[in-house]
Structures are given as C-alpha cells and as structure tokens.
Amino acid sequence: MGFYIGRRLLQMIPVFVGATLLIYAMVFLLPGDPIAALFGDKPVNPGVAAQLRAQYHLDQPFLIQYLLFLKGVFTLDLGNTFSGQPVIDVMARAFPVTIRLTVVAIIVEAVLGIVVGLLAGLRRGGWFDSLSLFASLLVIAVPIFVIGFVARYVFAEKLQWIKASVGPDPTWGQLIIPGIVLGSVSFAYVLRLTRNSVAENLTADHVRTATAKGLTPGRVLSVHVLRNSLIPVVTFLGTDVGGLMAGAVVTEGIFNIPGVGGTLYQAIIRTEGATVVAFVTVLVVIYLVVNLLVDLLYAVLDPRIRYV
Amino acid sequence: MSSFQTDGKPLRIGRVGGPVLSRRDGLRGALGAAALLALSACGGNDEEPSGGASSSGGTSTEPVTAWGGEPQNPLVPTNTNETSGGKILDAIFAGLVFYQADGKPVNDVAESIDSTDAQNYTIKIKAGQTFSDGTPVTASSFVDAWNYGALVTNAQLSSYFFEPIQGYAEVNTEPPTAQTMSGLKVVDDTTFTVALTQPESDFPLRLGYSAFYPLPASALTDIKAFGENPVGNGPYKLAQTGAWKHNERIDLVVNDTYTGGRKAKNGGLNIIFYASLDTAYSDLQSGNLDTLDQVPDSALATFESDLGDRAVNQPAAVFQSFTIPQGLANFQGDEGKLRRQAISYAIDRPSICKAVFQDTRTPAKDFTSPVIAGYSESIPGNEVLAFDAAKAKALWAQAEAIAPYTGTFTIGYNSDGGHQTWVDATTASIRQTLGIQAEGAPYATFAQLRSDVTDRTIKGAFRTGWQADYPGLYNFLAPIYATGAGSNDGDYSNPAFDALLKQAAAETDAEASQKLLQQAQEILFQDLPAIPLWYSNASGGYGEGVADVKFGWNSVPIYDAITKQA
Numbered sequence: 001m002g003f004y005i006g007r008r009l010l011q012m013i014p015v016f017v018g019a020t021l022l023i024y025a026m027v028f029l030l031p032g033d034p035i036a037a038l039f040g041d042k043p044v045n046p047g048v049a050a051q052l053r054a055q056y057h058l059d060q061p062f063l064i065q066y067l068l069f070l071k072g073v074f075t076l077d078l079g080n081t082f083s084g085q086p087v088i089d090v091m092a093r094a095f096p097v098t099i100r101l102t103v104v105a106i107i108v109e110a111v112l113g114i115v116v117g118l119l120a121g122l123r124r125g126g127w128f129d130s131l132s133l134f135a136s137l138l139v140i141a142v143p144i145f146v147i148g149f150v151a152r153y154v155f156a157e158k159l160q161w162i163k164a165s166v167g168p169d170p171t172w173g174q175l176i177i178p179g180i181v182l183g184s185v186s187f188a189y190v191l192r193l194t195r196n197s198v199a200e201n202l203t204a205d206h207v208r209t210a211t212a213k214g215l216t217p218g219r220v221l222s223v224h225v226l227r228n229s230l231i232p233v234v235t236f237l238g239t240d241v242g243g244l245m246a247g248a249v250v251t252e253g254i255f256n257i258p259g260v261g262g263t264l265y266q267a268i269i270r271t272e273g274a275t276v277v278a279f280v281t282v283l284v285v286i287y288l289v290v291n292l293l294v295d296l297l298y299a300v301l302d303p304r305i306r307y308v
Numbered sequence: 309m310s311s312f313q314t315d316g317k318p319l320r321i322g323r324v325g326g327p328v329l330s331r332r333d334g335l336r337g338a339l340g341a342a343a344l345l346a347l348s349a350c351g352g353n354d355e356e357p358s359g360g361a362s363s364s365g366g367t368s369t370e371p372v373t374a375w376g377g378e379p380q381n382p383l384v385p386t387n388t389n390e391t392s393g394g395k396i397l398d399a400i401f402a403g404l405v406f407y408q409a410d411g412k413p414v415n416d417v418a419e420s421i422d423s424t425d426a427q428n429y430t431i432k433i434k435a436g437q438t439f440s441d442g443t444p445v446t447a448s449s450f451v452d453a454w455n456y457g458a459l460v461t462n463a464q465l466s467s468y469f470f471e472p473i474q475g476y477a478e479v480n481t482e483p484p485t486a487q488t489m490s491g492l493k494v495v496d497d498t499t500f501t502v503a504l505t506q507p508e509s510d511f512p513l514r515l516g517y518s519a520f521y522p523l524p525a526s527a528l529t530d531i532k533a534f535g536e537n538p539v540g541n542g543p544y545k546l547a548q549t550g551a552w553k554h555n556e557r558i559d560l561v562v563n564d565t566y567t568g569g570r571k572a573k574n575g576g577l578n579i580i581f582y583a584s585l586d587t588a589y590s591d592l593q594s595g596n597l598d599t600l601d602q603v604p605d606s607a608l609a610t611f612e613s614d615l616g617d618r619a620v621n622q623p624a625a626v627f628q629s630f631t632i633p634q635g636l637a638n639f640q641g642d643e644g645k646l647r648r649q650a651i652s653y654a655i656d657r658p659s660i661c662k663a664v665f666q667d668t669r670t671p672a673k674d675f676t677s678p679v680i681a682g683y684s685e686s687i688p689g690n691e692v693l694a695f696d697a698a699k700a701k702a703l704w705a706q707a708e709a710i711a712p713y714t715g716t717f718t719i720g721y722n723s724d725g726g727h728q729t730w731v732d733a734t735t736a737s738i739r740q741t742l743g744i745q746a747e748g749a750p751y752a753t754f755a756q757l758r759s760d761v762t763d764r765t766i767k768g769a770f771r772t773g774w775q776a777d778y779p780g781l782y783n784f785l786a787p788i789y790a791t792g793a794g795s796n797d798g799d800y801s802n803p804a805f806d807a808l809l810k811q812a813a814a815e816t817d818a819e820a821s822q823k824l825l826q827q828a829q830e831i832l833f834q835d836l837p838a839i840p841l842w843y844s845n846a847s848g849g850y851g852e853g854v855a856d857v858k859f860g861w862n863s864v865p866i867y868d869a870i871t872k873q874a
Contacts, residue, residue, distance in 0.1 A: 084535065
C-alpha cells in the first residue's frame with residue numbers, strides 16, 4: 001500500500017512538469033500582444049511597454065520564461081498579475097470560495113444522486129425509475145446557465161431566500177443554491193450511473209448467493225449491492241472535482257462569486273500567462289491527488305482489489 | 309470594468325473595446341458634479357450612521373452603494389487607464405479642475421490657470437488644501453506626481469498624457485536622459501508653471517483627468533503600498549487601511565478635509581465589484597444596489613419600463629466607427645473617396661441602433677460626441693451619414709467606372725466584445741445596398757485584433773472606437789486622424805486637416821477653437837478615413853433609495869451629489 005502510494009506520488013512529477021510545460025507553451029503561443037492590449041485603444045508607449053515586458057519576462061525566449069516560472073514555483077513566487085498583485089494572493093482569494101462551492105456541489109450530487117439512483121435501480125421500470133429518468137434527462141438537456149438564471153430569479157429575486165450577489169466570503173447557507181446549480185448536471189450522471197450499476201448488481205451471482213445464505217435484505221443491499229455499485233460512481237466523482245472547480249465560471253458569474261473559474265477566464269482573455277499557468281497547475285495537482293484517493297477507495301469498495 | 313461577464317458581452321460604456329473585463333477605456337474622467345450647488349449645508353460625515361435622519365431632513369447618512377468592478381491596476385492615478393479604477397480615483401482625488409455633468413471644467417484645487425499663448429501656463433492652487441492624511445497639497449504635489457508618471461522606468465500606463473510638456477522626450481526614452489521634465493517649474497508652495505512644446509489651447513481642459521491628480525509625498529517613497537491604500541485629497545477617502553477588498557468591494561467615507569466644489573451630500577460610497585451585470589441588475593431591482601452605470605444586454609429592451617424615471621439613457625462621450633485603412637486596395641484616391649462615401653450612405657444607422665441596440669446607441673452626426681462642448685450636428689458634409697440607397701449605388705457605380713471592385717469588404721472585430729451583431733447588421737446593410745460581398749472578420753480576442761491593427765497586417769476595414777479622456781473636441785480628432793498620431797491606425801494624412809488642428813490648438817478662445825475643429829471635420833467627411841457609426845449611450849439606472857442621481861459626461865454617476873433617502 002505504502003509502496004503503491006509512493007510510486008503514484010513519484011509519477012505525479014513528470015505529469016506535473018509535462019502539464020505545466022504544455023500549458024505554458026499554449027499561453028505563450030496565444031496570438032496577440034498582452035502588453036499592447038494593456039494600453040487599450042491608446043497608443044502604445046514603446047518605452048513603457050519595454051519596461052513592462054522586462055518586468056514580466058516577456059522579452060525572454062520561451063524556455064527561459066518557463067524555467068523562471070519553475071524556479072518561482074519552488075520559491076513560492078508565482079509572479080505578478082498585470083495589475084501588480086502577486087498571483088499567490090489572487091489564488092489565496094479565489095480558491096477557498098471555489099473549493100467550498102465545489103464541496104457543496106459534490107455533496108449535493110453524491111448524496112442525492114446515489115439515493116435517488118439506488119431507489120430507481122431497485123424498482124427498475126417502476127414509476128419512480130421513469131420519473132427519475134425523465135428528471136435527469138431534463139437536467140442534462142437544459143444548459144447550466146438557464147438553470148442558474150432561473151434559480152437566481154426564483155430564489156433571489158422572487159422568494160428572496162438568498163442574495164443574488166453571493167460575494168467572495170459567503171456562509172455555507174448562501175452556497176447551497178449555487179452548489180445545487182453547479183452540481184445539477186453531475187447529479188443527473190451520478191443518478192444514472194448508480195441506477196444502472198445497482199440494477200445490474202441485483203442480478204449478479206454474488207448477490208443471489210448472499211440472499212441464498214439467508215442474509216437480511218438490508219445487509220445484502222448495503223454490503224453486496226451498493227458497495228459494488230459505487231465504483232463507477234466514485235470514478236466519475238473523482239474526475240468531476242477538477243471539472244467543477246475550473247468549470248464553475250458560469251455559476252460563479254451568475255451568483256457573483258469571484259472564484260477560480262472567473263479569474264481564470266479573465267486571465268486567459270488577457271493572456272496573463274503567470275496567472276493562467278499557476279491556476280491550472282494547482283488544478284492539475286488537485287486532480288492528481290483526488291484521483292489517487294479514488295484509486296485507493298477502489299480497494300475499500302471492492303475487496304477483490306488490493307494494492308501492493 | 310472589470311468584471312467579467314460570462315457571455316462575453318462587453319460593457320457598453322467605455323470602450324469600445326476590449327473584452328469585458330478588461331476594457332481599457334481610456335477615460336473615466338472626473339466625477340463631474342452639479343456640485344457648485346452642493347455647497348449648502350448638507351454634508352455627510354464619516355461616522356456610523358445614527359438612527360435619526362440628518363440635518364437636511366429626509367436624507368440619510370447611509371453610504372450610497374454603487375456598481376463597480378475590480379480595478380485592473382494599482383490605484384495610482386498615472387497607472388489607471390480603465391473605468392473601474394478610474395471611478396474610485398475620481399472619488400478619492402481632486403485635480404486642478406473637475407468636470408460638471410455637461411463636461412464644463414470648474415476649478416477644484418486650482419485657484420487659476422492662466423496663459424496668454426496657449427503654450428506657457430501659470431497654475432496657482434488654493435492655499436490650505438490637504439490630503440486626507442493631513443499633509444498639505446502644494447505645487448510640488450502636482451509636479452512630483454507628473455514627473456513620476458512621465459518617467460519611463462516607472463512604466464506608467466498613462467504616461468502619454470504628459471507628452472505635450474517640455475522635457476517629456478528626455479524622461480520617456482529608454483534609458484531616460486533626465487529624471488524630471490524641464491517644462492515643469494515650482495515657483496512657490498502654491499504656484500507652478502508648465503511649458504508645453506507647442507500651443508495646446510485645451511491643455512487646461514485635460515487637467516481634470518486622473519493622470520493629472522496630485523500625489524502626497526508618502527506615495528513616492530512607497531508606491532506599492534500606496535497603490536493598495538491610496539491617500540487622496542478628494543471628496544471621499546478609504547474607510548480604513550485595507551478598504552479595497554479585491555474582487556469584492558471598496559468602501560469610501562466622506563473626507564472632511566475636502567473643501568472643493570464636490571463636497572459629498574451622502575454618508576459615503578461603497579463600490580461593489582460585480583462579475584456579471586445581470587446580477588447587478590437583480591440587486592438594483594431588489595434594492596441592494598443604488599446605482600448601476602450600465603444595464604445588462606438581457607435588460608436592454610425592458611430597463612426603461614422596469615425602472616421608469618429611474619432609468620438613464622443618454623449619449624456618452626464614446627464614438628464608434630470602423631476605419632478603412634488608407635492602403636486598402638480600391639479605397640485610395642478619387643476612387644476610394646467615392647467608395648467610402650458609398651459605403652457610408654449604404655449603412656442604415658437608425659435601424660441598426662434600434663434593432664440591435666434597442667436605441668441604446670445614438671446614430672452619429674459627426675466625429676465627436678454630443679456631450680462635448682462645441683459639438684454640432686450640422687457640419688457640412690455629414691449628409692453621408694444618412695441612409696440613401698440610391699446615392700450609395702450611384703457613387704459605387706462611379707467608382708466602378710474608374711476601376712472594378714473585386715473581393716470581399718470585411719470589417720474586423722474582436723468577438724470577445726459582443727460586436728458580432730452590429731458588424732453582421734452593418735455588413736448586411738452594405739451587402740444589400742451595394743450588391744457586393746461584405747462580411748465580418750472576427751478575431752478571438754481584443755489583443756489579437758489590436759496587434760494586427762498595430763502591425764498593419766490587417767486586411768480590410770476594422771472596428772474602431774474612441775472614448776474621450778477629457779471632454780474636448782480636439783481629443784476626438786487629433787489622436788486619431790492627425791498625420792502620424794498614436795492612434796491613427798488607418799494611416800490617414802491630410803495636410804489641410806493637420807493645419808486646422810494646429811490652428812485650433814493655438815487658438816486661446818474656446819469658441820473660435822471649436823469652429824476650427826468643426827471645419828476640420830468637414831475635411832474628414834470628404835475623405836472618410838473612418839466611417840462614423842453611432843455614439844454609445846450611458847444606459848443605466850438607480851434605485852428607489854436614492855435621489856439627485858445624474859450621470860456625468862463620462863457616463864459615470866456623479867456620486868457626491870447623490871442623496872440617500874432616510
């Protein structure tokens with residue numbers, strides 16, 4: 001087990017270097033001159049532009065820029081945004097609220113998705129199954145910004161349960177509605193995955209054996225059906241974490257939550273390399289760690305899987 | 309502004325340009341103010357609001373909550389060139405002059421600004437002025453701040469504002485051969501002189517722009533700390549150290565040491581940074597926000613009925629056009645003149661303003677803006693801005709007789725700025741009227757469009773816009789159409805036009821100068837280096853909790869004059 005984790009951690013190093021190099025190259029190759037854009041429609045002052053280029057190492061060749069960035073990663077100096085703020089401060093503001101929003105979304109989609117999926121799977125073809133199928137298809141079919149705008153209109157403007165503008169430092173209560181919006185599409189997938197997996201496992205040999213042994217239906221369900229059925233669900237949730245964090249730009253925009261998605265979107269628009277690479281790097285690390293946890297969870301869920 | 313909008317639409321005021329969040333509008337200008345009227349007894353204070361209403365009855369000392377966005381740069385006057393930071397600076401600083409709602413300059417810190425030749429100015433400031441930290445505002449506060457802004461090694465984005473001053477060339481080359489501009493001289497504590505390299509009669513008009521604000525001595529010793537916690541001399545000041553909460557808000561309280569014409573009539577100003585205009589509009593309607601400078605696109609059709617007389621929809625100092633480069637094949641010489649006029653006649657501006665913008669644009673009548681003193685809608689030659697299909701066809705046919713047109717007429721634009729709808733409508737109007745191929749040429753980002761324009765590699769016409777830095781006609785013409793000017797992206801050059809500009813700059817009588825600039829525009833209507841389209845409107849609104857809300861010439865509410873209802 002320890003050896004396995006160590007090997008996985010070591011594997012992260014080349015993935016980390018490769019991912020950052022690729023992202024850095026992509027930002028570098030983006031067309032357009034970010035320094036010129038700083039001046040807007042106004043004439044670019046060549047002297048000032050040269051100063052700024054030197055300040056952001058934009059006058060250096062690509063590899064030097066990348067090495068300077070790597071050096072910065074290890075000295076915890078990720079450079080500055082074009083507005084002169086340290087990128088690390090920007091991350092310290094953006095990540096906490098996005099992580100909390102993601103946690104709410106994951107809890108919503110996991111708990112609701114598994115419970116509803118289980119009930120639907122147990123009575124396959126029944127009215128509840130049909131209803132949940134219809135509901136999940138509806139959620140998947142409707143774009144998330146429609147769900148978001150409707151939710152904001154109903155809960156913030158009509159019912160006034162929440163503020164339309166959640167802001168950067170919300171209470172957990174204020175994050176529930178945005179979290180439901182953010183997790184809604186994934187909820188539908190979790191539901192479908194759980195439902196199919198449960199329905200399939202119900203007819204599996206080991207479940208029939210367990211029932212034949214005289215185990216109570218509750219034990220058969222929780223230990224032999226649900227546990228096995230969760231493997232695809234957990235895999236999906238693991239990959240979903242990264243997607244939720246970076247992809248919350250729509251939800252964050254609708255509820256005015258200044259998180260990772262919006263900051264990243266802006267940084268890409270401005271070709272602000274330092275910010276883009278730093279944010280994506282952290283997302284890559286989170287993604288790698290979460291997927292390691294997911295792999296370790298497999299062993300818990302399925303006794304046939306053992307890591308050595 | 310800087311908030312991003314998820315739909316990628318641009319903020320409508322302000323430039324004309326960039327992606328939403330990163331609009332670099334040139335100007336925001338000062339909060340103008342109806343402020344002379346404001347000298348009466350009211351007065352905000354920066355204490356916690358108490359239960360009772362204040363002395364003037366019916367008004368409250370609660371702060372006004374205003375829409376805003378995260379500033380793109382540290383809050384240093386010479387390094388802020390976009391509206392989000394600009395509106396904060398205008399609230400916490402007072403310049404030599406400020407602008408009234410109609411753009412008319414009124415002395416703020418200045419006692420007098422005198423010149424006999426439009427080239428050498430003597431500026432006297434009022435005695436006894438202080439920054440909010442108690443240090444005095446002196447002539448050096450201005451001279452040192454301007455020298456800081458101009459010095460190339462300080463890399464200030466607004467450094468070009470100091471270009472007219474003698475000695476700018478020495479401090480703004482790399483490496484600089486001088487540290488200070490020779491044209492600035494401190495005479496005594498309240499007097500300094502400015503020598504320009506050539507006559508510029510509207511120089512005093514520019515002095516209300518944020519780049520010309522004074523700085524306290526403490527700013528120059530640690531500009532980084534100052535950019536986070538600026539200390540100014542304006543009607544407001546930061547509520548406390550760290551009042552700028554990034555991406556969230558900035559809270560300003562009334563600065564009691566300010567004695568100028570913009571004394572605040574409310575208890576403070578809380579500027580909230582929104583990521584989405586839709587959210588801000590929701591907050592406005594539910595009473596959580598007092599002023600909104602621009603309504604979201606989704607509310608354009610309804611905001612005037614939603615808000616009633618609390619809706620604001622007035623032309624702004626923003627001129628929109630597209631530029632046809634001088635070097636473009638078939639658009640040169642006499643043939644080019646005919647084709648340019650034909651294309652202008654072929655665009656149905658009123659219909660596009662109505663259909664695409666729900667009348668939140670005003671069809672152009674000149675090359676400037678209706679909110680600028682000296683604006684005229686009857687400049688000879690401006691009939692080319694009317695839609696006239698027959699005339700367009702006839703002119704195009706004349707051009708065809710000189711040389712046949714081949715290819716496609718394109719208008720380049722950045723698709724991150726919400727420009728596609730009007731570009732498509734405009735090219736459709738040209739296509740249908742003239743029967744030629746015409747279409748939009750989208751660029752993914754503003755930066756991409758600008759670099760192709762700057763490198764002169766763009767093929768075809770391209771979207772151009774100008775937001776005035778200060779309310780003067782000259783600012784709409786000289787930087788864009790003068791030979792070799794910094795924003796002359798189409799490489800237009802006409803000696804007669806240049807001569808009129810020069811004459812206007814040397815003319816110290818404002819009205820005479822404006823006349824000359826109108827004559828200069830007659831030449832532009834002949835040559836059409838750019839095709840004028842429309843002026844952007846300030847389309848905003850305010851909440852039920854506030855009164856006396858007026859939008860300034862720069863489309864930003866005049867915050868100091870707003871009263872909050874008890």
